[in-house]
Each structure stands twice: as C-alpha cells, then as structure tokens.
Amino acid sequence: MGYTLVYTQVLEFLPYLIKGAWISLQIAILAFFGGMFFGLILATVRTFGNNISNKIVICYVTFFTNTPQLVQIYFLFFALPEFGILLSPYIAVLLGMTLNAAAYLCEIQRAGFLSIRQNELDAAKTLNFSLFQQVKYVILPHIMRVLFPPLSNHYIIMTLGTSMAAIFGVEELTGRAFNINSETFRSVEIFSITALIYIVITFIATFLLAIIGRYFFKAKIRIIQ
Amino acid sequence: MERLIEEIPNFFTIWNVIFLAKAMGVTFLLTAIGCLVGFSVGGLLAIFRKTKSIYLLPLRIFIVIYTEIFRRVPFLVSLLLFFYVFQIIKISDDLFLIATITVCIIATAYIGEIIRSGIESINQTQWDAATAMNFTYYQTLREVIFPQAWKVILPPAFGFFIMFIKDTALASQIGVMELTFAAKILNNKGFSPLLSFGTILILYFILSFPLDRFGKYMERKLASNKN
Numbered sequence: 001m002g003y004t005l006v007y008t009q010v011l012e013f014l015p016y017l018i019k020g021a022w023i024s025l026q027i028a029i030l031a032f033f034g035g036m037f038f039g040l041i042l043a044t045v046r047t048f049g050n051n052i053s054n055k056i057v058i059c060y061v062t063f064f065t066n067t068p069q070l071v072q073i074y075f076l077f078f079a080l081p082e083f084g085i086l087l088s089p090y091i092a093v094l095l096g097m098t099l100n101a102a103a104y105l106c107e108i109q110r111a112g113f114l115s116i117r118q119n120e121l122d123a124a125k126t127l128n129f130s131l132f133q134q135v136k137y138v139i140l141p142h143i144m145r146v147l148f149p150p151l152s153n154h155y156i157i158m159t160l161g162t163s164m165a166a167i168f169g170v171e172e173l174t175g176r177a178f179n180i181n182s183e184t185f186r187s188v189e190i191f192s193i194t195a196l197i198y199i200v201i202t203f204i205a206t207f208l209l210a211i212i213g214r215y216f217f218k219a220k221i222r223i224i225q
Numbered sequence: 226m227e228r229l230i231e232e233i234p235n236f237f238t239i240w241n242v243i244f245l246a247k248a249m250g251v252t253f254l255l256t257a258i259g260c261l262v263g264f265s266v267g268g269l270l271a272i273f274r275k276t277k278s279i280y281l282l283p284l285r286i287f288i289v290i291y292t293e294i295f296r297r298v299p300f301l302v303s304l305l306l307f308f309y310v311f312q313i314i315k316i317s318d319d320l321f322l323i324a325t326i327t328v329c330i331i332a333t334a335y336i337g338e339i340i341r342s343g344i345e346s347i348n349q350t351q352w353d354a355a356t357a358m359n360f361t362y363y364q365t366l367r368e369v370i371f372p373q374a375w376k377v378i379l380p381p382a383f384g385f386f387i388m389f390i391k392d393t394a395l396a397s398q399i400g401v402m403e404l405t406f407a408a409k410i411l412n413n414k415g416f417s418p419l420l421s422f423g424t425i426l427i428l429y430f431i432l433s434f435p436l437d438r439f440g441k442y443m444e445r446k447l448a449s450n451k452n
Binding site: 187 | 229293297298300302303305309310313392395397398404405408412418419422423425426429430433437
C-alpha cells in the first residue's frame with residue numbers, strides 16, 4: 001500500500017469544482033430542452049406524418065440510439081472540419097447531446113401521444129371544449145402524468161452524460177477534475193470528490209423533479225428507488 | 226471528398242480489418258462479461274433486497290446505498306476512480322481487467338434495479354397466496370414470482386445491454402483497446418476522421434442493432450402474451 005489519502009489539498013479546489021458542476025448543469029439543461037424540442041417535432045412527424053417521413057424519423061432514431069454518444073460527438077468534433085465546419089468543444093458536445101437526446105425523447109414523447117385515447121378527445125368535444133381547452137384540460141394533464149417519470153429519468157441520465165464533455169476539453173465538473181488531477185496528482189481523492197458531487201447533484205435533481213411531478217402532474221416518482 | 230475516396234482502399238487493408246475486428250471483440254467481451262455478472266449478481270441483490278428478516282437489514286441498507294451510488298456516478302468518473310484505486314492497491318495493471326470490473330460493478334447496480342422493479346411489478350396478492358400455501362421465500366420466488374416477473378424484466382434488460390455496448394466506448398479513456406480507441410489510433414495514423422469514426426459508428430451499429438431488434442420483438446411478443 002504505502003499510500004495515504006490526503007483530502008486537504010483537494011478540498012481547496014472545491015469551489016472550483018462546484019463552479020464546474022454549474023457548467024455541467026447548464027449543458028444538461030440546454031441539451032435536454034433542445035432534445036425535447038427536436039424530439040417533439042420528430043414525434044409529431046412520426047405520429048401524423050406519411051410513410052416516407054415516418055421512415056426517415058425511424059432511421060434517425062435507430063441510428064442515434066444504437067451508436068455511442070461519445071463516438072457521435074467525436075464524429076461531429078473531428079469529422080465535420082473536413083467539410084469546413086469547425087465547432088468549438090462546447091458547441092460540439094451540446095450539439096451531439098441534443099441530437100442524441102432528440103432520438104430518445106422522440107420515442108418517449110411518442111409513447112405519451114399514443115397513451116391518449118380517442119374516447120377522451122370525443123368526450124372533450126362533446127362537452128364543447130375549444131381546441132385550446134382540449135389541450136389544457138384533457139391532453140396535457142394526461143400526457144404529462146405519463147411522460148413525467150421517464151422524462152425526469154432521462155434528464156438524470158443526461159446529467160451523468162455531460163461528463164463526456166471533459167474528453168473534448170470542456171471545463172465542466174469532470175473536466176475540472178482532470179485539470180486538478182494534472183496539477184496535484186491526488187487522483188483518487190479528486191475523483192471520489194467528483195463522484196460525490198455528481199451524487200449530490202443528481203439527488204437534488206431527483207428530489208426537485210419528484211416534488212414538481214407530484215405537485216403539478218400527480219406523477220409518482222420515488223426519490224430512492 | 227476525392228481524398229476520402231483515395232483513402233478507402235488504404236483503409237480497408239487486411240491488417241486494419243483484423244485490428245478493427247479484434248477491437249470489436251474486446252467491446253463485445255466487455256459488454257458480455259458485464260451483463261452476465263450484472264445479471265447474476267444483480268439478481269442476487271434484488272432477491273436479498275426483498276427479504277424481510279431483521280438480521281439481513283444491514284445487507285439491505287448496503288444494497289440500497291450501493292445501487293444509489295453507482296447509478297448516480299457517471300461511468301467515466303467511476304472508470305477513472307477505479308483506474309487510480311487499482312494503481313494504489315497494485316493488484317493488477319491490466320487495463321482490460323480494470324474496465325471489466327468497473328463495467329461489472331455498474332451493470333450489477335443497474336440490472337439489480339431492473340430485476341427488483343420486475344419483482345415489485347407482481348401483485349401483492351400473489352405473495353399472500355404463496356404465504357398462505359406455506360411456501361418458503363425461495364419457493365415463492367422460484368414457483369410464483371419469477372415465472373411472471375421475467376416478462377417485465379427482459380425488455381428493459383435488453384435496453385441496458387445496448388446501453389452497455391455504447392458505454393464501453395468510454396473505456397477508451399483509460400486505454401482499453403476497444404472500438405473507440407482503435408478509431409483514435411487509426412485517426413492518429415493519418416486516416417481521415419470521417420473514415421475512421423464513420424466506420425466505428427457503423428460497427429457499433431452492427432453490434433447493437435440485432436440486440437435492439439430482438440429486444441423490441443421480445444417486448445411485443447411478451448406484451449401480447451400478457452393480455
């Protein structure tokens with residue numbers, strides 16, 4: 001053995017790491033909502049589109065869900081410059097994560113669309129609801145109750161996925177851990193603290209999402225599984 | 226673009242193909258070992274998690290903490306953590322072994338959760354009926370719970386197998402010779418990144434697409450059986 005864990009040196013960098021966590025959070029939220037937006041478009045096309053557009057969306061989803069996110073970002077970051085498109089690391093990671101999330105979130109949102117039954121819409125029409133009222137009182141409450149748990153789950157997965165940005169030199173939580181590692185060589189201490197910060201972040205996120213889900217959408221989410 | 230077409234015959238030489246095939250084997254092996262160990266140990270964790278005995282309470286608490294921790298740490302961070310821990314305790318410096326152990330530990334946490342939710346999906350009345358017939362815990366699981374639960378367990382389990390095929394790409398960061406690392410080497414040798422990373426994307430797709438299809442097929446088949 002002959003190795004003692006010394007945390008004092010690393011703890012000095014704690015504010016630096018927490019600022020990195022903030023950047024991680026930024027990437028996760030931006031990519032998540034970008035993915036939601038594109039996923040919504042894809043899911044709409046998939047549900048209401050014709051045969052050809054359906055096939056295109058299916059191809060997109062199968063490709064992006066069956067290849068690693070890391071290699072997709074590698075591809076964006078290293079191969080696109082061949083065509084004269086230079087992306088900064090931050091943009092490449094954000095774009096890669098958004099495209100990847102769009103594929104997953106398309107599937108999730110489509111499942112939500114399919115969960116609405118025709119009876120409900122008929123009932124709403126019988127009660128003479130306008131389109132806006134139908135969406136507000138019938139479709140959204142139903143969809144959100146079904147969609148909220150898998151969406152929040154995917155958000156947590158994406159928060160963990162942001163650690164990939166470190167490989168491309170984005171200074172988020174893991175990237176800053178790399179920096180401190182090359183400065184102090186206290187590797188085990190640094191990465192254990194980083195892991196701890198990730199655990200705390202995801203716990204806070206799950207907790208907030210569970211409260212939002214229960215309060216607004218009556219969706220049941222357990223904080224500890 | 227012309228440069229790319231010129232490069233293609235140079236890229237697909239017999240040596241590069243063997244090199245890529247080997248790398249693909251490593252990726253597959255990492256995933257397969259991880260999933261096998263994950264399924265067996267994760268199953269055990271799920272079984273112990275549902276026990277009621279007061280003596281096993283510390284074990285249950287340990288299982289909860291274990292799964293919560295490893296499902297909330299990014300794969301990259303845990304990989305690096307284990308990499309440096311192994312350097313300290315000096316058991317082995319085989320990178321493949323380190324990556325395999327990390328994959329196994331994470332897979333156990335994830336698949337344990339899947340199996341547990343599968344067990345929990347079975348109605349309480351089934352448990353009660355088994356208790357009324359004086360089944361032991363082991364008998365209840367074997368005769369009543371698992372024959373019904375595996376239908377709930379299998380579809381998400383396939384999803385996670387695919388997730389692990391993709392997650393092993395991160396093992397390239399500690400230097401395991403798998404597909405992504407092979408692509409980086411080819412890229413460093415001077416091949417166009419479009420070609421090397423594009424090929425890798427296709428190879429990953431070849432690995433995971435059949436599993437994806439099979440998982441979806443099983444899901445449909447099991448769902449239609451249930452109704």
